[in-house]
Structure formats: structure tokens, C-alpha cells
Amino acid sequence: MNAWIVAAIVLLVAGLGPALLFCARGSSASRLVGLQLAGVVGVLVLVAIAEAAGQPMYLIVPLVLATLSATGTLVFTRTLHQDVRAGQGAGDDG
Amino acid sequence: MNILITVALTLVLAGAAVVVFTPVPSRQAVVLSVYGILLAALFMALQAPDVALSQVAVGAAVVPLIVMLAIRKIDSLRAARRRQR
Amino acid sequence: MYPYVVAGAILFLGVIGIARSRNLVHAVVCLAVAQSGTYVLLLTVGYQRGATAPIFQSAPEKAGYAATLVDPVVQALTLTDIVVSATVTSMLLALAVQIAKRHDTVDPDELRSLRG
Amino acid sequence: MSRGGRYWVLAVGIAAVGGALAWAFLSMPGFGGGFHPYRDAAVAAALRHSTANVVSSVNFDQRGFDTLGEETILLASVVGVAVLLRPLPGERHRHGRQGGHVLGTTRMLVVVAVPLTLVLGIDVVAHGAVTPGGGFQGGVVAATALHLIYVGDRYRVFARLRPIGLFEQAEAAGVVAYAAVGVAGLAFGGSWLANILPHGTLARLVSAGTVPLLNAAVGLAVAGSVVVLLSHFLDQRFLSPPPGTRHAPGDGTQP
Numbered sequence: 293m294n295a296w297i298v299a300a301i302v303l304l305v306a307g308l309g310p311a312l313l314f315c316a317r318g319s320s321a322s323r324l325v326g327l328q329l330a331g332v333v334g335v336l337v338l339v340a341i342a343e344a345a346g347q348p349m350y351l352i353v354p355l356v357l358a359t360l361s362a363t364g365t366l367v368f369t370r371t372l373h374q375d376v377r378a379g380q381g382a383g384d385d386g
Numbered sequence: 387m388n389i390l391i392t393v394a395l396t397l398v399l400a401g402a403a404v405v406v407f408t409p410v411p412s413r414q415a416v417v418l419s420v421y422g423i424l425l426a427a428l429f430m431a432l433q434a435p436d437v438a439l440s441q442v443a444v445g446a447a448v449v450p451l452i453v454m455l456a457i458r459k460i461d462s463l464r465a466a467r468r469r470q471r
Numbered sequence: 472m473y474p475y476v477v478a479g480a481i482l483f484l485g486v487i488g489i490a491r492s493r494n495l496v497h498a499v500v501c502l503a504v505a506q507s508g509t510y511v512l513l514l515t516v517g518y519q520r521g522a523t524a525p526i527f528q529s530a531p532e533k534a535g536y537a538a539t540l541v542d543p544v545v546q547a548l549t550l551t552d553i554v555v556s557a558t559v560t561s562m563l564l565a566l567a568v569q570i571a572k573r574h575d576t577v578d579p580d581e582l583r584s585l586r587g
Numbered sequence: 588m589s590r591g592g593r594y595w596v597l598a599v600g601i602a603a604v605g606g607a608l609a610w611a612f613l614s615m616p617g618f619g620g621g622f623h624p625y626r627d628a629a630v631a632a633a634l635r636h637s638t639a640n641v642v643s644s645v646n647f648d649q650r651g652f653d654t655l656g657e658e659t660i661l662l663a664s665v666v667g668v669a670v671l672l673r674p675l676p677g678e679r680h681r682h683g684r685q686g687g688h689v690l691g692t693t694r695m696l697v698v699v700a701v702p703l704t705l706v707l708g709i710d711v712v713a714h715g716a717v718t719p720g721g722g723f724q725g726g727v728v729a730a731t732a733l734h735l736i737y738v739g740d741r742y743r744v745f746a747r748l749r750p751i752g753l754f755e756q757a758e759a760a761g762v763v764a765y766a767a768v769g770v771a772g773l774a775f776g777g778s779w780l781a782n783i784l785p786h787g788t789l790a791r792l793v794s795a796g797t798v799p800l801l802n803a804a805v806g807l808a809v810a811g812s813v814v815v816l817l818s819h820f821l822d823q824r825f826l827s828p829p830p831g832t833r834h835a836p837g838d839g840t841q842p
Binding site: 388391392395396398399402403405406407409411414415418421425428429432433434435436437440441444448449452453456457459460463464467 | 473474477480481484485487488493494496497499500501503504507508510511514515517518520522523524526541546549550553554556557560561564565567568571572575577
Binding site for chain 4: 476524
């Protein structure tokens with residue numbers, strides 16, 4: 293058990309856990325904060341796991357996640373603006 | 387490594403529960419995106435970078451975009467019907 | 472044992488979500504979650520303690536090198552699984568949009584009463 | 588069936604499937620064990636063809652025919668979505684601005700991220716045989732780059748930059764190229780999708796025979812089909828609902 297595994301476990305529990313909690317409550321716009329946190333911490337977790345396994349070639353995965361998580365957030369900021377403008381999430385009576 | 391896998395599995399299970407028990411689809415789409423990141427972390431811990439890469443590629447932008455566009459289309463169809471009545 | 476139980480639990484969570492669903496889009500997302508249980512099951516079946524990903528950096532010298540790698544066959548199966556899941560999701564969402572256009576609702580219960 | 592009745596059926600189904608799964612899990616080899624006969628066979632076969640990434644070797648060499656089936660599923664779903672989302676009679680294209688204001692920082696992010704994502708996608712496809720990655724993952728990443736233009740900017744710029752016919756042809760060309768490599772294997776190697784090219788040195792960019800070629804074909808097909816698939820959903824946003832479709836007689840509302 294090396295330091296990178298400990299780092300990965302700590303980041304999972306103290307980073308992605310709270311991100312999931314943020315996502316579990318509130319309006320869809322406030323859940324976006326959880327998604328942002330999950331994207332950033334997720335990159336760190338993936339780097340830590342790659343180092344823990346001693347396999348530098350795994351690092352392509354955090355690289356792709358870092359590039360695409362910004363796009364993922366943009367998807368929601370583009371499509372959720374109606375909810376934000378209506379305050380409490382218009383059209384959410386589904 | 388085993389503790390790491392156990393922690394990641396528990397987080398994935400919790401994430402699946404949050405996705406399923408979020409009733410409003412537009413909120414569910416955001417949670418689905420986070421669930422994809424949790425799955426990618428689990429796949430990396432299981433030494434499957436190929437699978438983690440494809441989960442990240444599909445789950446980060448493409449599937450959330452399709453889901454959100456379908457939700458918006460259905461919402462706008464309903465709003466148009468409501469205006470007609 | 473715990474990893475297999477988690478895979479089964481994810482499958483059941485997705486199925487329960489589909490049964491409770493009041494919105495077809497919600498049901499489609501729950502189906503995607505149910506399918507993600509199969510990814511977890513496949514990958515945990517192929518995992519071996521202390522092994523690394525089945526990717527070589529240089530030609531192996533020892534004959535028993537394969538025993539230090541996790542199972543590549545289940546990883547390839549999971550890759551196919553993820554692609555199929557994405558295409559099924561898009562097909563079903565297109566179907567949901569078409570139902571909304573024709574029937575004015577995406578609630579499965581209302582759809583049934585419309586037919587009767 | 589009422590909701591209560593549905594839950595009863597669900598409970599019976601979960602109990603039955605849960606029991607079967609528990610039985611299977613108890614008789615399976617335990618988690619993390621060393622018993623993987625398929626792994627031993629697949630790794631040996633990959634080493635014979637000098638393929639560093641054994642997962643790519645399984646997908647594009649040992650199980651190449653299954654991957655062709657997967658491509659066909661992708662093609663079929665694109666056709667299905669195109670049929671399902673065709674404009675109904677009376678629906679018209681709305682032109683004009685898309686709602687919402689785009690910040691300057693968002694535009695800048697798009698300018699930086701589009702080339703970066705595109706290059707990353709091509710890189711993932713090109714190194715499919717030697718590092719994690721491959722045609723499918725890289726194709727999706729490259730398609731995401733094109734859709735970044737939509738999420739960051741106006742739809743009209745996007746529509747001009749995305750000649751949809753070209754992507755439909757790219758998708759078809761990818762599938763045809765995959766089948767062509769298969770036929771070439773049949774002609775020169777004696778079996779469908781036989782790995783006929785020289786295998787090269789393990790872990791070099793040009794190695795593993797036909798695997799990089801098949802990776803590129805799949806990358807082309809996946810990028811094309813994801814762009815076409817998303818564009819059908821995007822076009823739905825710009826269709827105005829037909830006036831009174833539901834009340835018009837004989838429009839197929841009743842099954």
C-alpha cells in the first residue's frame with residue numbers, strides 16, 4: 293500500500309463523495325456545482341490510481357476527462373438556461 | 387488496492403441510487419454525468435483503462451447532450467400544446 | 472463476494488427505477504443504469520489481485536508473464552457493452568420524442584389510458 | 588395493470604432473478620483470483636501478432652467479426668433515429684437566434700478546446716494498438732470536438748461547419764473500409780479478417796498488422812455516426828411544433 297493508493301482513497305471519500313451529495317439535492321443548476329467538483333476531483337483520482345499502479349500510460353484517461361469535463365459542463369449551461377431563468381426549474385413537472 | 391476498489395464500488399452503488407431516485411429528468415441528467423465519472427474511477431481501479439476511457443468519452447458529453455436535448459424537445463412540445471388550449 | 476453483490480444491486484436499482492418511473496426519459500436513464508451493472512460484473516470477474524492492465528510496454532522475457540495481467544476478454548466485452556448502451560439510449564430517446572409528438576404525454580400510465 | 592400489480596410482478600421477478608444470481612455468484616471463482624483461462628489464450632495470441640494492447644487485439648484481431656457486428660448496430664441505430672426523428676407533416680424549420688447569451692469566456696474556451704479535443708481524438712485512435720484507447724473512444728472524442736462548436740456558439744456557425752452529408756459518407760466509408768480489410772484477409776490470408784500485414788515490433792506505433800487499420804476504420808465510422816446522431820437531436824430543437832397535429836383527423840394518433 294503506497295502513498296498514491298492512500299491519496300486515491302482519500303480523494304474518493306473526501307472529494308467524490310461530497311460531489312455526489314451536492315448532486316443529490318437542489319435545483320438542476322445548483323447540481324451543476326457537484327458535477328464541476330466531480331470533474332476536477334475525478335481527474336485527480338484517475339492520476340492517483342495511474343501512479344499507484346505504476347503505469348504512466350494510464351494517464352491518457354485523466355487527460356481525456358480533463359478535456360471533456362469542460363464540454364460536459366457547457367452542455368448543461370447551454371440547455372439548462374430556461375430552468376435558471378424561471379427560478380425554480382420551469383417545466384420540471386415531469 | 388482492495389480497499390480502493392471497495393470504496394469505489396460503494397460510491398458507484400450510491401451514485402446509481404441517486405440517479406434512479408431523482409425523479410425530475412433534467413436534474414437526473416446532471417447526476418448521470420457524475421455517475422459516469424464514478425464508474426470511470428472504478429474501472430481504473432479495476433485496471434481497465436480502455437474501458438474507463440470509453441466510459442469517459444461517452445458519459446462526459448455525448449449521452450448527457452442527447453438526454454438534455456430530448457428533455458428540452460419534450461418540454462417545448464408540451465408548452466406549445468398548453469398554449470393552444 | 473461484495474463486488475458481485477454490488478453489480479446485482481445496480482441492476483435491480485435500475486429495474487426498480489423503470490417500474491416506478493412516471494416519465495419515459497427517466498425510464499430510459501434508469502435502463503442505462505441497469506446496464507451499467509453488467510459492466511461492473513464483467514470487470515470484477517476479470518480482475519486479479521496485484522495484476523495490471525493487459526497492455527505491454529515491451530516484449531516480456533518470462534514465459535509466465537500472462538499471469539500478471541487482468542483478463543482482456545471481459546474488458547473487450549465491456550467496451551462493446553458501452554457502445555451498445557449508448558446507441559440503445561439514443562434510439563429509445565428518439566422514440567420518447569416521437570411519442571411526445573403523437574400522444575402529448577410521456578407518462579406511461581397516461582399512455583395506457585389513452586389507448587383504452 | 589395497476590401500479591400496485593406492477594410492483595407485485597416486479598417483486599416476484601427480483602426475487603427469482605436475485606435467487607438465480609446468488610446461486611451463480613456462490614459457485615463462481617472468488618473475486619480477484621488467478622483462474623483466467625481465456626486471459627492466457629488471448630495474451631498468447633496477441634503476442635504472436637505483436638499487439639501491445641491485448642484489448643485491441645481481442646476486439647480487432649481475435650474477435651474482429653463481432654466488432655463488425657457492433658459497427659452494424661451503430662449504423663442501424665443511426666438509421667433508426669433518422670426515421671424516428673424525421674419532421675412530421677406540418678413541422679417547419681424555425682430560423683433565428685438560439686436562446687441565451689454566450690459569454691466571451693465561453694467563446695474563448697471553444698477556440699482553445701476544439702482543436703485540442705480533435706487532436707486528442709486522433710491521437711487516441713492512432714495509438715489504439717499500443718496504449719489504452721482505440722477507434723471507438725477516439726471517434727467519440729473527435730465527434731465531441733465538433734459538438735463543442737454547438738454548445739459554445741451559435742447553431743448557424745455549427746450548421747455551416749458541419750456538412751451533414753459528408754459525415755454520413757464518412758460513417759459509411761468507415762464500415763466499408765472495415766469490411767474491405769476483412770475481404771483482403773479472405774483473399775490473401777485464407778480467412779475473413781486474417782491479420783495479413785507484417786506484424787512489426789511490439790509496442791511501436793506501426794505494429795500489430797491490420798489492427799491500426801481497423802482502428803482507423805472504426806474511428807471514422809464512430810465519429811461520423813455520433814455527429815449524425817447528435818445532429819438529428821439538435822435539428823429537433825429548431826422544428827416548430829405543427830399547428831394542431833393532435834386534433835387533425837387521420838394523422839395516425841390512434842394505433
